[in-house]
Amino acid sequence: GLACVEAAISGLPVVASNLDVLREVLTAEDGSPAALFVEADAAGMARGLGDLFARPEAKARLSEAGRRLRDKYSPARMCAGYEALLLA
Numbered sequence: 001g002l003a004c005v006e007a008a009i010s011g012l013p014v015v016a017s018n019l020d021v022l023r024e025v026l027t028a029e030d031g032s033p034a035a036l037f038v039e040a041d042a043a044g045m046a047r048g049l050g051d052l053f054a055r056p057e058a059k060a061r062l063s064e065a066g067r068r069l070r071d072k073y074s075p076a077r078m079c080a081g082y083e084a085l086l087l088a
Helices: 002-009 020-025 042-054 056-072 075-087
Strands: 015-017 036-038
Touching (some): 015 042, 036 042
């Protein structure tokens, strides 16, 4: 999941397996998906990649949502979360 998050934050459009954990980490705080979620097999990935090439507007939307993950996973925010967890 970390590699997918890093790719999305950098603005790359991501095609990811349709797994709950990936949906959780690759969704911006406003609920926008930062990845195109597909079946976890070669055919699903191929269809997802084909969709991105065919729809530049989808690539742009995913890239924008991915960049918004920066705030969700900022070092300061993550450290504050760990601190709150440890001090609770």
